[in-house]
Amino acid sequence: MIGGIVTHAGLISTSEKTFTEQPLPAELEDLVVVPKNFQNILALVFGIKEINENPQVLPNLTLGFCIYDSYNNAKRTYHATMLLLSALERLIPNYNCNLQNNLLAVIGGLDSQISLHVATILDIYKLPQIIYGSAPVMNDKTPGLTFYQMVPQEVLQNMGILSLLLHFRWTWIGMLIMDDENGERFVQTVFPYFSKKHVCFAFIEKIPKFRLISEFSGMFKHAAKIYDQMMGGKVNALVVYGDSYSLVLLRWFKYLPNIEKVTANPKGIVWIMTAQVELTSLVYQKDWDAEIFNGALALTTHSNDLPGFKPFLESRNPSSMKADGFIKDFWQHAFGCAFLDQVLGNEDEKVCTGEEKLESLPGTFFEMSMTGHSYSIYNAVYALAHALHAMSSLKLKERAMAGRGWLKLQNQGSWQLYHFLGGVSFNNSAGNKVSFDQSGSLVAGFDVINWIVSPNRSFHRVKVGSVDPQAPPDQALRINKEVIIWHSWFNQTQPLSLCTESCRPGTNKQLQEGKPFCCYNCNQCPEGKISEHEDTDDCHTCPEKKYPNENQDFCIPKIITFLSYTEPLGLSLAFFVLSLSLLTALVIGIFMKHHNTPIVIANNRDLTYGLLVSLLLCFLCVFLFIGQPQKVTCLLRQTTFGIIFSVAVSCVLAKTITVVLAFMATKPGSKIRKWLGKRLASSIVLSCSFIQTGICTVWLAMNPSFPDIDIHSVAGEIVMECNEGSVTMFSCVLGYMGFLSVASFTVAFFARELPDSFNEAKFITFSMLVFCSVWLSFVPTYLSTKGKYMVAVEIFSILASSAGLLGCNFFPKCYIILLKPELNNREHLIRRKE
Structure with missing residues (x-):
């Protein structure tokens, strides 16, 4: 026999064979029923009926059942449990002489506390309990109670x-x-x-x-x-x-x-x-x-629908279930009527016919499809049947071997059923597999x-x-x-349940003080960082060769840039280089054509040609700065520029010194005349240029320039550049060139008032003033720009300073040679100001 402990909800104590109806205790008179749970009893009856009609399960054995109500009360639960363990209709503890109604197991109630009350008594008798509600909470004082759960962990x-x-x-x-x-x-x-x-x-x-x-x-x-x-x-x-x-x-x-x-x-x-909520x-x-x-x-x-369960429900009514002593109670509560033998003289009370249809009841009151709890009860019945079948098969083998009778199984086999339940594994009629894990929970x-x-x-x-x-x-x-x-x-849209709307990509979360971590503000990512997903805690930087997009929600591959001939800036600079180079070549041509004229001779032809050639080379060296940096161009660009410019400035310095010395030599008794000549000018140019050449040689030997990429300076760009190798040596080259320029400017400045009618020192002063201005502004501008524009700034400085030297020194002379040839004579050149 299978016992059932259920909670008061229309589930009233009964048996297939006998039942008793007793008045409720005084403390339970206000308790109301939940008719929907009547299906739980019907699931147990349906399962046992199938088993008893199936010769493949428990052949030669018939299952019975007895159900008692706990009334959701500990006292009544203990009482009902004792009734299950005693003779039918009589509570005599530890006495049950009816060997045909041997209790094998109990299927517990919906409430976990009720299951715990039942277990405290069943544990004494080592009877298994299968619960289909939530598992009771155990503590240190709880004995080692045994359960099997018809719900997963x-x-x-x-x-x-x-x-x-x-x-x-x-x-x-x-x-x-x-x-x-x-x-x-x-x-x-x-x-x-x-x-x-x-x-x-x-x-x-x-x-x-x-x-x-x-x-x-x-x-x-x-x-x-x-x-x-x-x-x-x-x-x-x-x-x-x-x-x-x-x-x-x-x-x-x-x-x-x-x-x-x-x-x-x-x-x-x-x-x-x-799962327990219905x-x-x-x-x-x-x-x-x-x-x-x-x-x-x-x-x-x-779960799946059980074949035959719905027709089974439809067939249940008070007329067809004479042995069911509480279907009438359910019927009266469910349909709001009363049977003739229970009408109390109220003429307005509806009389139950017994033909009312269960399917007409609201789904919240009674369901025709099997609920989860009913399905668990059905599986629990089958689990017990399969465990009993396995145990009885083993006992039959033992009896055949030892000659023992079936009586021994009845008297001593029940406590062993718990261990057989652990090995149960079968497919129910809905096709679902039923088995337990090591903890006794349904798999x-x-x-x-x-x-x-x-x-x-x-x-x-x-x-x-x-x-x-x-x-x-x-x-x-x-x-x-x-x-x-x-x-x-x-309105059939997926609901939201958020303390704060999600932070979009490109922002990060900032927790609100004093509130849970789900409540936060959304802050824009710092510059240079991104967040690719919603609700990001922190923004992160892009990989080295990528940079953030405008919305800062993903990284874009950086483009490779350098000062190219194909872009407007590079093309414009190349155009100016060619123009100034041609202009310089034209000036050289003019001077060579008028090689023997006084104005060319008076300005030291060798220094003049040296200066013009060096200026031409200064213009042409710009081509080393335009285009994709290569190993050769990186090695040559700064050193070539430094040496050529030093030669040009040295020529200017030599011309200035020559002018000053020439004026001083005109004084009576001056000994300076012996210093004048080509040797002095050549010595000045060579010595000054040699020092710069030495600096560049040391630079190339110790830490030369090399092609490199800059991925950090300019957002969105990988700048191909020439790494100068040693900033110190680069500064030395510029510093020495600046020293020569200041020296030339100083000497020319003091010689600007010499009384010649055509005083070259004035033009040198202006040219060096332009030169120094350009290179003084170059330093802060160069340091404040990035990428290819740094190269453009240096090119502009080279062109501007070279053009200043060319214009200030040679355009006045070309003007006289070409437009005022009458002034190009010795008398005019030696005439002094009055």
């Missing part, structure tokens, strides 16, 4: 809920839990787990335990507080960890604004129900609107069910996904969100 359910929240990006949630140890355990388990995955709790409230109807009024103030938290904030997703009666209380929320003062307006909520109604709630739960998502133990996954509740009181469950226990945690959830029906409040 709770950790899988927790993982499924978290996966559901993350899938829909519901990170700001509320939670309702049972006001008992199970609820506390659930919070302690999931709180750190959910927080680690960035799910925050706006509030956690306790659902009062199922109470008597007379105590409801005291709970409304607490319910009003929960209502305001649910409806008044940004929370749109609410996790409910409850029992089968939780929604009986939550259904009051629809009508709470009419009972208690609330501040929040009603809105849609996505209810996320755990949408049920008390008798007085039969016609209540349950639309508040429309669109809820519930996790239920994986199965969860289905994700969408509750569809219509205003006309219809209630449908639609499977929209599953949680696979065999898959990796991040892939366990499979869901088809396209078929989900959301609450009408959301």
Whole structure:
């Protein structure tokens, strides 16, 4: 015989053979029934009926059953458990002489605490209990009680809920839990787990335990507080960890604004129900609107429809179930009528015909499809049958070998059934495999069910996904969100449940002080950094060869740049180089054509040609700076520029000194005349140039320039450049050239007032003034620019300073040679100012 302990909800004690009807105890008179749970009894009856009619399972054995009601009360639970262990209809502890009604196991009630009460007694007799509700909370004082659970391990359910929240990006949630140890355990388990995955709790409230109807009024103030938290904030997703009666209380929320003062307006909520929660109604709630739960998502133990169960339900009525002593109670509560033998003289009371149809009842009151709890009971019956079959087969073998009788099995076999349950593995009539893991939990996954509740009181469950226990945690959830029906409040768009709208890519999160980590501000990423995903904690820099786009949400490959002939800047500079080079060559041609004229002779022809050639080379060396940097061009560009410019400035310095010495030599008795001549000028040019050549030689020998790339200076560009190798040597080259320029400028400045009618020192002064101005402005400009524009600044300085030397020194002379030839005579040159 299989015993059943159920919770008061229309599940009243009965047996297939006998039953007794006793008045309720005084303390339970106000307790109301939940007719929907009558299906749990029918599932047990259906399972046992199938087994007894199947010769393949338990041949030559017949299963019976006896069901007692716990009335959700510890005292009555202990009493019912003792009745299961005693003779029928008589409570005599430890006495049961009916060997045909041998108790093998007990299928526990919905409430975990009831299962714990039952287990404390069954443990004495070593009888197994299969529970189909949530597992009781054990503590150090709890004895080593044995259970088998017809639900998967709770950790899988927790993982499924978290996966559901993350899938829909519901990170700001509320939670309702049972006001008992199970609820506390659930919070302690999931709180750190959910927080680690960035799910925050706006509030956690306790659902009062199922109470008597007379105590409801005291709970409304607490319910009003929960209502305001649910409806008044940004929370749109609410996790409910409850029992089968939780929604009986939550259904009051629809009508709470009419009972208690609330501040929040009603809105849609996505209810996320755990496996134990059922949408049920008390008798007085039969016609209540349950639309508040429309669109809820519930996790239920994986199940399929059982063939034959719906016809079995349809065949049940008071007329066909003479032995069922409590179907009449269910019938009267479900259909709101009374049988003739129970009518108390009220003429207005509806009389039950017994022909009422179960399918006409609202889905929240009674379902024709099997609920999750009923499915678990059905599987529990079959699990016990298969375990008993395995045990009896073993006993038959032992009897054949030892000659022992079947009586021994009856007297001593029950306590061994627990161990056989652990090895049970079979496929039920729906095709689902039933087996237990090492902890005694069902090896199965969860289905994700969408509750569809219509205003006309219809209630449908639609499977929209599953949680696979065999898959990796991040892939366990499979869901088809396209078929989900959301609450009408959301207008069939996926709801959001966020404390803060997601930070778009290109921004990062900044936590709000004093609030949970799900509440934050969104700040733009700093310059040069990006964030590619929403809700990024920190921005990061791009790889070296990439740079942020304008929105700072992804990296773009940098383009390779250098001062090229194909771009306008490079082409313009090349044009100026050619123009100035041709102009210099023209000046050289003019001077060579008028080689023997006084103005050419008077200005030291050798120095003049040396200066013009060096200026021509200065212009042409610019071509070393334009184009893609190569090893040869990098080696030559700065050294060539430094040496040629030093030659040019040295020529200017030599010309200036020659002018000064020539004037001083005209004084009577001057000994300076012997210093005049080509040797002095050549010595000045060679010595000054040699020093610069030495500096460049040391530079090339120690740390020469080389081709390099700069990926940091210019955003979005990889600049191909010549690395100068040694900044110190580059500074020395420029510094020495500056020294020569200052020296030339100083000497020319003091000689500018010499009395010649054509005083070259004036022009040298102007040319060196331009030269020094250009190179003094070059230094800050060069240091403040980046990339290819640094090269352009140096080229411009070379061209401008060279053009200044060319223009200031030679354009006046060309003017006289070409346009004023009458001035190009010796008399004019030696004429002094009066």
